[in-house]
Amino acid sequence: MTITTEFVLRSPSLPLVSITNTLQPNELECIHALCLQPDVQIFTVQFDLDDGVSKEDLLPLDEVVEVDSLGETGDKAVFRLTVELKESVSRAFAPDFEGAQLEPTTITTEGWYETKVFKEYESFNEFRRSCESHGISLDLVSITPDPSTADNSSQDGLTDRQREALTLAISRGYYESPRQVTAGDLAEELDISQPSLSSLLRRGERQLLTSALNTETHLNALSK
Incomplete structure (x- = not known):
């Protein structure tokens, strides 16, 4: 992208x-x-x-x-x-x-x-x-992701808010080792609480993995 x-x-x-x-x-x-x-x-x-x-x-x-x-x-x-x-x-x-x-x-x-x-x-x-x-x-x-690729990526099922949080986290080095920024810093930048930020990232990560691995049906079955 x-x-x-x-x-x-x-x-x-x-x-x-x-x-x-x-x-x-x-x-x-x-x-x-x-x-x-x-x-x-x-x-x-x-x-x-x-x-x-x-x-x-x-x-x-x-x-x-x-x-x-x-x-x-x-x-x-x-x-x-x-x-x-x-x-x-x-x-x-x-x-x-x-x-x-x-x-x-x-x-x-x-x-x-x-x-x-x-x-x-x-x-x-x-x-x-x-x-x-x-x-x-x-x-x-x-x-900003390129619009032409963003349209294709909409199939990943992310909400706009999840995409915003994940994009910010990636750009700020949250997923690097060692991390370049804390969850608290990201939450402050998005003007939300840290628990809300963590929830956005967690749900977004799960959705991306589900979409990438094409395992949504299997995961839903396991969660029942």
Whole structure:
């Protein structure tokens, strides 16, 4: 099942965050990125014209190796930046996580705001683990199953509330070993009690297992 995720990556090591700290535009957009080498990447970025950012402003930044001005489009100034990546960032992003960028990355002083689609939940979890193991925190904003696959998955018999609880639990690492979040944390996020959360998960898990194993008739017979 493909999933669409929105999240914020936070780390002082992330490329281009220094621009918003040093030059202080409100934000910039990265509309394209190309990896030349493990430690060098080319970013195509755009700034609001009102920010007044120039090539001369960008060149002195420590991480920037080369700057090319690509001109203006609408109310944006567009630049191509060759950036030297820090080793931790290179290692965090090195594996192929089967994720695809859906929208330009928005970069602020807080970090990178991204929207990506992943082939499956585990691909996203691998990406998150890789980031966090290299000092890059990932704050999940939302996670949404692809509608075309969600229609097919409706045959599993889950209620909307069970699906919501299970999706949140998976995305937050509840089923990982060791667990990354407690049932109390999930309950608080869903604004329900912990017993209610546990019941939702338990009934949802049972329904998924029943559907996957096609044993509903047998289980019902045993329960009588």
